[in-house]
Amino acid sequence: AKNAGRNRLSYFTQALQESAQHRLRLINDLRTALPSRQLALHFQPIIELTSRRIIKAEALLRWQHPEQGTISPAEFIPLAEETGLIIEIGDWVFREAAYWASRWTQNTDSDLQISVNMSPLQFQSEALVIDDWLTHLCALGVAESHLSIEITEGLLLNAHPEVTDKLLGFRDAGIQVAIDDFGTGYSALSYLKRFDIDYLKIDQSFIRNLETEPNDLALSEAIVIMAHKLGLKVIAEGVETEGQCRLLMDIGCDYGQGYLFSKPLPAADFERLLQ
Numbered sequence: 001a002k003n004a005g006r007n008r009l010s011y012f013t014q015a016l017q018e019s020a021q022h023r024l025r026l027i028n029d030l031r032t033a034l035p036s037r038q039l040a041l042h043f044q045p046i047i048e049l050t051s052r053r054i055i056k057a058e059a060l061l062r063w064q065h066p067e068q069g070t071i072s073p074a075e076f077i078p079l080a081e082e083t084g085l086i087i088e089i090g091d092w093v094f095r096e097a098a099y100w101a102s103r104w105t106q107n108t109d110s111d112l113q114i115s116v117n118m119s120p121l122q123f124q125s126e127a128l129v130i131d132d133w134l135t136h137l138c139a140l141g142v143a144e145s146h147l148s149i150e151i152t153e154g155l156l157l158n159a160h161p162e163v164t165d166k167l168l169g170f171r172d173a174g175i176q177v178a179i180d181d182f183g184t185g186y187s188a189l190s191y192l193k194r195f196d197i198d199y200l201k202i203d204q205s206f207i208r209n210l211e212t213e214p215n216d217l218a219l220s221e222a223i224v225i226m227a228h229k230l231g232l233k234v235i236a237e238g239v240e241t242e243g244q245c246r247l248l249m250d251i252g253c254d255y256g257q258g259y260l261f262s263k264p265l266p267a268a269d270f271e272r273l274l275q
């Protein structure tokens with residue numbers, strides 16, 4: 001019995017060691033992912049529910065690892081945040097999104113907006129200089145209104161001056177702001193008054209059981225009513241069925257995003273969808 005226990009223990013420590021090694025290897029590989037051009041943006045359409053027109057797209061990071069294939073951002077964004085690499089990667093994401101926004105709106109009357117996810121760490125970093133991004137937009141000849149950012153509630157709850165300054169900086173530049181995963185955080189709500197937010201994105205955990213859970217429908221409707229009274233638009237995340245779409249239209253939700261309309265697509269495929 002003693003032996004078996006020891007074996008189990010060594011098996012356990014070995015598994016721990018392997019996962020720690022896997023992590024270290026990923027972190028190491030992440031350092032070279034950007035210069036090696038292994039990162040790419042995919043674009044998921046955001047649809048106006050009443051017209052079914054594409055009015056926005058969310059830019060979502062993909063890591064094409066040479067040996068391990070595609071690695072999910074849910075796995076590597078936390079590593080990028082731990083190591084500080086998120087600053088460099090986030091800078092690339094914004095500039096890359098701006099490039100595609102300029103390409104898809106130039107010489108057209110399109111009002112397409114590309115939405116970029118921002119880590120709270122980017123707001124705390126001195127390396128993020130909004131004026132540099134605005135210069136980049138200017139050089140590309142793309143209006144600020146063609147870009148927006150997505151942040152989570154946590155950032156606004158105990159917002160330090162440098163966070164508030166940056167948020168105002170985006171606002172003043174005409175870059176709209178969305179609250180991501182709305183309903184899953186603290187929902188202190190008072191920040192909606194303090195900061196001039198433009199969109200709430202209802203988290204997909206509310207949408208998933210919309211057709212069977214009356215409480216989820218009630219909460220979603222309450223969010224839409226509140227948002228509209230405050231002058232905000234609402235985007236439902238993770239819309240997968242026509243039934244969910246119909247209910248969202250019934251409660252007056254403005255926009256939807258999800259597999260029902262399209263998965264996130266490589267830039268070339270999204271471009272084809274636009275035409």
Ligand code: C2E
Nearest residue numbers: 060061073074077093117118119238239240257258259264
């Ligand atoms: P998120 O911002 O909440 O993005 C929405 C996620 O839901 C995406 O996962 C998207 O592919 C997925 N999704 C979209 N429609 C559906 C649907 O109908 N059903 C289901 N089940 N899922 C759907 P993804 O692309 O794996 O991204 C995961 C998270 O990684 C994102 O969650 C975001 O927090 C983070 N992320 C992605 N790109 C970036 C980035 O450039 N910067 C930062 N800081 N974070 C990013």
Ligand code: CA
Nearest residue numbers: 058117150180
């Ligand atoms: Ca998002």
Ligand code: CA
Nearest residue numbers: 180181201237
């Ligand atoms: Ca989300």
Ligand code: CA
Nearest residue numbers: 196197198231
């Ligand atoms: Ca507003």
